[in-house]
Amino acid sequence: MSNIQESAQALEQAIRESEEFNNLKEAYEKVMNDEIAKKMFDDFRSTQIELQQKQMQGQEITEEEVEQARKVVETVQQHEAISHLMEEEQKVNEFINGISRTITKPLEELYAEHAE
Numbered sequence: 001m002s003n004i005q006e007s008a009q010a011l012e013q014a015i016r017e018s019e020e021f022n023n024l025k026e027a028y029e030k031v032m033n034d035e036i037a038k039k040m041f042d043d044f045r046s047t048q049i050e051l052q053q054k055q056m057q058g059q060e061i062t063e064e065e066v067e068q069a070r071k072v073v074e075t076v077q078q079h080e081a082i083s084h085l086m087e088e089e090q091k092v093n094e095f096i097n098g099i100s101r102t103i104t105k106p107l108e109e110l111y112a113e114h115a116e
Contacts, residue, residue: 011099020088020095027085037081044076 015021031037047069054061076082 024088027088
């Protein structure tokens with residue numbers, strides 16, 4: 001196995017052990033252990049996935065679907081546990097995006113050199 005692959009596996013383990021990931025995991029488990037929150041969250045995820053699939057297939061999203069999605073989002077944001085989960089998920093996404101920027105920096109620099 002290459003040194004880079006070993007580093008990637010070490011990074012995976014570090015992410016699993018990070019405070020950010022563990023906070024997300026706790027928030028997720030709290031939602032999953034609350035029957036009402038779990039149903040609301042599942043409905044939210046289903047709506048989100050359905051709209052993403054329509055977009056990827058080039059299908060138009062109707063005003064009615066947009067309005068329904070907005071209502072679902074408003075509802076889940078009012079639930080404290082789900083709102084907290086969404087905040088923690090955003091933190092992990094920002095954390096991972098920062099790692100991704102670091103990893104792709106050699107490519108960006110390479111292309112930037114040749115663009116000048």
